[in-house]
Structures are given as structure tokens and as C-alpha cells.
Amino acid sequence: MNACTFTAGLSLKPQHYDEALGCSAPGLWWEVHPENYLADGGPRLAWLEAIRARHPVALHGVSLSLAADAPPDAAQLARLAALARRVEPAIVSEHLAWSAWRGQYQPDLLPFPRTQAALQRIADNIARTQDVLQRPIAIENPTHYLHIDGHDWPEAEFLAELVRRTGCALLLDVNNVYISANNLGFDAQAYLDAFPLHAVAEIHLAGHHADPVHGDALLIDSHDAPVAPAVWALYAQVIARTGPVPTLIERDDQLPAFSELLTEREQAHNALTSVQPEEAACS
């Protein structure tokens, strides 16, 4: 993968499919949840392949449940590998979270205590996934809503250790950092200072909103609004240090017109093409 051939991407939504197919913005790429394309056949795969014929595609999984105290589901992993062979994604990513547990899937990205045992389990799960996919994956920092007792590791160090043990890359979601810092009362800047930026293969930017009951004390990672100015500011600081890194504008709900998303995406594209990297991230 050459990180310089694509700049800012967008979440691919069926509502915008025709416009997405016709769009030729320079550096554009598309990200999808592979779960929506793990069909045996049919139009979904055909849509994705048509998009893939024109632009790079990234697969952003939400359900491998790598932080569950169990190996990822072998059948689902095999199907993901088959999809990856079919569309040859530029990046495959997943979350530092769990969602499937004892045969039941909870459609969310759930937290856990970052213990020594959890570290070993998740490293094993990432390694298994990478073995099946025969490529490194990128692991995303989660959004936090809860104070959990029993962490042995700060999150940034935990992620750095996963990189060291498995050779995985990281997906830095700047909006998640901003929300988590707000909700748990830590300093987003300090978190980013500790973050292993050398391993970041992709960045996510998204919108959030305040909880209807608790207000700004509890921000929700809703992906239903434009990226907040404070998140753009953190992002500028990150890419000033990393140089250009493929960046996704994530929008999953309250979809605006396609042109509006393109304008927001343009902002990230411009930031990426004008940044002066301190490190040669694209070499």
C-alpha cells in the first residue's frame, strides 16, 4: 500500500451509491463495513466491486470482537478473508472492543479492563486474524463512556504493545479521543502525545452530539453530524506530526447531500495535501 496515492475517504452509503460511482475527486477512497458485504452473492458485492474498480476501498470491521475472551468466529473470519481476496482492500481495520460473546452479538463496541490477560488474549486474536487474512490489520482506539476499574495499562501503551507483539497497525479515531477525554476527564492532547503515531495507518474523523439528558458531560459518538471544530484542531496537530495519513470522514446517520459530504472530505484532503511532514510517512 502506498499511503500517498489516496488522501481523504468517505463512508460508502447505499443512498449515495450512484454519486459515489461517478465521483472522481483526486485521492478519494471509500470505506465500508465488511459485515454489509459478507453475502454469498448478489447486488451488494456487485456494487462494491464496481466502486472498487474506480477507487481504493478499505474494510472497516465492527464485529470480529477482538477483545472478547474467545477467538474470533472462524467462519466469519473465513468469509472476511474471501471478501478481502475479492476486493483487495487498501486497509483492513477493526476495533479495540468486543461485541460477540457466547453466541450472541451486541451491536456496539464494548469496553473491558485493559489487564495483562486481556492484552495477551487480544494479541492472540489479532495474530489469528492476520494469519487468516495474510496481512496486517489496523486496530482502532475505542470511544469511552464508562470509568472501569482494574486497568493495568493506559490505552496508548496497550495499543503500542499490541503493535509490538503482533505487527498490527493502528487506526487513530480523533473524534473517539476527543469524546473519551471529555467523558472520562482526561487530556486529549496528553493522550495523543503518548499515542504510537508511527503505527497509524489511517485516521478517522466523525461528528458527535451531546447526550439529551446529561448534555456536554456525556458526548455520544453518533456519526450523525459534521466533524466538530475541536476535532479538526486535534487532527491538524496529529498530521503535522505524522505527515499525510489516509483519513476517513465517517458518517453513518442523518446523511446529508452527497455534495455536503464531499465538501467536508475536501477539508481533510486539503489538510493532507498541504501538510509538511516531520517524518516521511509515505516513504
Place this chain on the structure above:
Amino acid sequence: MQLSTFQDGFSAALLGPAVDAPWLSTLESQPGFAVYRNTVLKGCIDALQANYPTVCQLVGDDWFRAAAAVFARAQPPHDGLLVDYGAGFADFLAGFAPAAELPYLSAVARLDRCWTECHLAADATAVDRHWLAQQTPDTLPQASLRPHPAARWAWCDEHPAYVLWQSHREGRAPTEPLDWTGDGALLTRPHAEVVWHPLSRAGMAFLDACAEGHTLEAAATSALDADPTADFAALISTLLDAGALIPTDSRPG
């Protein structure tokens, strides 16, 4: 604490009152716990609403989402493939007391489910009229075909479920007063997208026989047993034009 212990307790607490444990109470008492509870339930309900759009049109968003919440607690998803979630929803509606005034709802849900299965099924090349023309009177009876992997067919005895479903899917009210008798549907994917046709009892019996691996002669006998007045030539034309049949030796592609 072991990771598995944490996940057992957290999972239970997401669905309802948790087992009594101080560490869980500490989590549940934080405002953020409701974010997870809401997101998990909303994720299930949103998926059901996407997968059962015709049911939702018939009952309205509020009724649908309330029913979907009951279903999601009883039959949560098994995996992250939410595009395929809710296989048991039609059966659930059949026994759901608030749906008793809408006795056709379950049959309509079954057709929404047929659409999902048809949409996600494997690709395969269907036989067409050209194939039929190549057969001789000697070979045709003993030949066999099987249903396309994407073909789905369903009969409802008591209600015109297909006419109801079709009119809502096509965004129009039934043009004439409904003839309130049972009917059947065939859903196929002859090109890219799912299409649907009415299908007779004879057609149902024919496809059932093909699915069981019977010869065309035996399948035709089944069809005529189901309806002695069936126009068999017309039935075969319908099935071939819909792309409902594939050769027995073909593999999903």
C-alpha cells in the same frame, strides 16, 4: 477479574437487570452505561426495520419498533451480519398478541424475509428457454433442474399476503378491492436486483419437487396434483423467465 467474567456480567446487564455484583453496580450507576444499552437495542431494532420494511409500512414506525424491541430481547443477533438478522421474526409475529388484529402480518413478514434471503444468496446462471428448446421429448421427463440459490417461494393459505406485500413494496395501494383469498409469491434475482411474481399452488409444488431433487416428470406430476387445472406450459415459461431454475450440475458462482 477475568475477562470472561467481565463479559458475562456486562452482557447480562445490557439486556436487563444485571446479576447482583458490586463491580457491575458501579458501572450501571454511571450515565454512560445507558449509552451501551441504547446502542445495542437500537442496533437490533434498526436492523429489523431495514430487513422488514413492508411490515413496518403496514404497522407504522412506533408499533414496529416496539415489537422489534420485544423480538430483539428474545432473539438477539448471533453475529454481526445484521443484514441477515431476524430470520425468526415472521414466526414471532404469528404468536405476538398485539399483532392478533393483523393476522396477515406474519405472512407479509415471511415475504420480507424471502426478499432478504434472495438479495444475499449466491450467484448462479439460470436455465432459459434456449435450454428448454434443446431438450427432446425423450430426455425432458427424466431431466432435472433445481431452484436457483436466490429463488424463494411462499404460499399463504388464508390471506392475499403477496398482493398486500407487492403493493406496499411497489409504493401503491391495491387498485381494486382485495379478493381475500390465499396467494403465493416467487422471488428471484434474474439480473442484479430482486424481482417478484405471483405463483400458483402448482408452481409451489413444482419448485418444492425440484428442490427435493426430483425429475421434471415427477415435479410436473406434483404440480398437477396440487392443481389439476394448472397450465403447465405457462408455469414453466414463468419459472424460466424469472430465472428460478438452474441445471443440477451447476455450482453457485
